Structures are given as C-alpha cells and as structure tokens.
Amino acid sequence: MSEQRFEELVDAALDQIPEGLAELVQNCVLVIESRAPEPDADLLGFYDGIPLSERGSWYSGVLPDRIVIFRDAILDICEDEDDVVDEVRITVWHEVAHYFGIDDDHLDKLGYA
Numbered sequence: 001m002s003e004q005r006f007e008e009l010v011d012a013a014l015d016q017i018p019e020g021l022a023e024l025v026q027n028c029v030l031v032i033e034s035r036a037p038e039p040d041a042d043l044l045g046f047y048d049g050i051p052l053s054e055r056g057s058w059y060s061g062v063l064p065d066r067i068v069i070f071r072d073a074i075l076d077i078c079e080d081e082d083d084v085v086d087e088v089r090i091t092v093w094h095e096v097a098h099y100f101g102i103d104d105d106h107l108d109k110l111g112y113a
Helices: 002-015 073-076 081-099 104-110
Strands: 028-033 046-047 063-068
Touching: 002 028, 002 073, 028 081, 028 104, 046 081, 046 104, 063 073, 063 081
Parallel strands: 028 063
Antiparallel strands: 046 063
16 A cells, blocks of 8 residues: 555544544644554554643643554554555544543443554
8 A cells, every 4th residue: 555545544534533522632743654663563553642631731832742653564464455444543543542541441442442
C-alpha cells in the first residue's frame, strides 16, 4: 500500500470521530511513522502527552501532544486493504481515546485495544 493511500485511511479514521469529540482535541498532532524503534517494533500506535483528564490550570504553553501511527506495523498484521482500513480506524481511535484519558483496560472492553 502506498504511503499516500495509508494517509488517506488515517484521515478517514479521524473524520469518523464524532464531531463533538473531535472538537475537544486541541494541542495535539498526529504523525505517521514507518515503525516504532526496538523493542517496540510491533507497536501499532502511540500517544505521547498529557491526557485531557489530567490537565489542570497549569496546562499552558506546552508542546503539542503527539499521536503516532506506525504504518509498517499495521501493514504487517493485515491481509488486505479491508483489514488495513479496520486496523487504522481502531488504532487511530485507540490513541485518540488515550488523549481523553481512557486506559487500555477500558478500551479492551470497548473492542479498541
């Protein structure tokens, strides 16, 4: 799959986030990288920042949070484009959920782990 097509799938996954939630995401960037460094090379995505649920009045003037989606790791576990579409959506939504402070246990119960 081309890098451009993968980016389109990430954009589509972001567009599917309900508008009310998407509007709450601020000071956060999403980037696509090929793969996480060892020993986490099989990691599909990563949220790096301070979750919204943990921010207080002190939260200002900080660098943006980052959501990283690892293209090659996702492509490695998918058999066809339909699988990639599903996995990209799940991964993007999973990492956005971390932005809101939702932990992996709760995401697992929702089917997004």
